[in-house]
Amino acid sequence: MSKCEQCIIREFNSLKSLSKEELMNISGCKTSRFIKKGEVIFEEGETLKGVYCVKDGICKLTKLSANGKDQIVKLVVKGDLLGQRSLISDESVNLSAVALNNMEVCFIPKAEIFSNLKNNSDFSMDMLKQMAHDLKESDNVIVNMAQKSVKQRLAEALLYIHNSFGVNKDGILNVVLSREDYASVVGTATESAIRVLSQFKKEGLISTTGKQIKIEDIEGLKRVE
Amino acid sequence: MSKCEQCIIREFNSLKSLSKEELMNISGCKTSRFIKKGEVIFEEGETLKGVYCVKDGICKLTKLSANGKDQIVKLVVKGDLLGQRSLISDESVNLSAVALNNMEVCFIPKAEIFSNLKNNSDFSMDMLKQMAHDLKESDNVIVNMAQKSVKQRLAEALLYIHNSFGVNKDGILNVVLSREDYASVVGTATESAIRVLSQFKKEGLISTTGKQIKIEDIEGLKRVE
DNA sequence: ATTTAGATATGATATTTGTCATGTTTTGAT
DNA sequence: ATCAAAACATGACAAATATCATATCTAAAT
Secondary structure, eight states: OOOGGGOGGGGGSGGGGSOHHHHHHHHHHOEEEEEOTTOEEEOTTOOOSEEEEEEEOOEEEEEEOTTSOEEEEEEEOTTOEESHHHHHHTSOOSSEEEESSOEEEEEEEHHHHHHHHHHOHHHHHHHHHHHHHHHHHHHHHHHHHHHSOHHHHHHHHHHHHHHHHOBOTTSBBSSOOOHHHHHHHHTSOHHHHHHHHHHHHHTTSEEEETTEEEESOHHHHHHOO | OOOGGGOGGGGGSGGGGSOHHHHHHHHHHOEEEEEOTTOEEEOTTOOOSEEEEEEEOOEEEEEEOTTSOEEEEEEEOTTOEESHHHHHHTSOOSSEEEESSOEEEEEEEHHHHHHHHHHOHHHHHHHHHHHHHHHHHHHHHHHHHHHSOHHHHHHHHHHHHHHHHOBOTTSBBSSOOOHHHHHHHHTSOHHHHHHHHHHHHHTTSEEEETTEEEESOHHHHHHOO
């Protein structure tokens, strides 16, 4: 079993504020887990017994709407923690997590997190900062959902994925989503997402090879309205 | 000048986790301020030097969208804190706060908050819990914006205001918003908000006297689709 | 009491988005 | 390699929403 204090991943999340000793404690009780593409990590309504630290892979956080459609609220990348919100508020999780890739995650029990929150003010401060940042992002998403057209939202989603998750050597987006997933990110019908992507393709803003998407004109996408 | 340790308002927010001594320290450096209806408390982009504790009155938190329209992201009531997010992440505020009533607020300097966050783990835990709760609420708002119709969103906004801010002795909503504000809450055109409210009135779901709105059929509003 | 700016209301119309139908392509299992 | 299921694509139409125009109401200032 690999050791947390040697794991480079922790540099990307709040765990970086823990001391070597605290990390060794976590190492002693964490469990590692491999998750296949499409597999559910946890489901809306479950009660979590700890947090997941994403060591590799990408997953989506979705919420079921009253009309039965899933909405993708966030994409989670290597280095992020999963489930802190629910752990801290001591409520069941309000989102489901589904792997978009094969993933590797480490599970850290609740008690370990809480003891560090209580005893290490750097750690809790960092957690606070992370949540403050997430809240700001949420505000932005709310305004975009409320005020922008489907076309704009989809253009921004492509730019977001481009900037946050990067591209491979051929310039293709590292995150590969189905058209249905794109629809679920921007909150529209699958057919509408397909149409808009087709239009972007015609206009030379993107090119596609199956599900793979390459952004051809970043500035053009920014100008979509 | 009134004293924080005797102020009942603190029971409604994270300040309740502070000791009597910590509260007396805050009392010593806080300043009280009266704000008139329509006045701006702070504006998007400003750098805050502390948080505001809302002692009386109601205000709206808005964000300017790229298209120039204001979006109301949240309504803030007596007892809430304003500006913690920005303070904690050490960034400029991402929202503007505008009074909907005459208000009284107390301003607590940044240093005071930070020192308590560092030294009192109950306080920082409570702050974390509050943020975790706000994040969950944000997720709900995102899904509603993305998946529900204007009619549904407006019905839910009315129910939300009813439940969170209550009614006066005649059953009229305590929060009085202009039609433009309602449009800005649900993210639609002012005319659309007016039309939907008119329709609700025709259907007997609400009654109106000028800006004042009374909910006549709670269950009916819940059933709107 | 009168005036007047701003808010509310409503019709007509354009635009955006959703829904349903249907056909094509891709993918994965055998 | 073949087949079935799923994903993708597109047309036709319906529904929701925005925009523009104009009329009426309300409240605040004089």
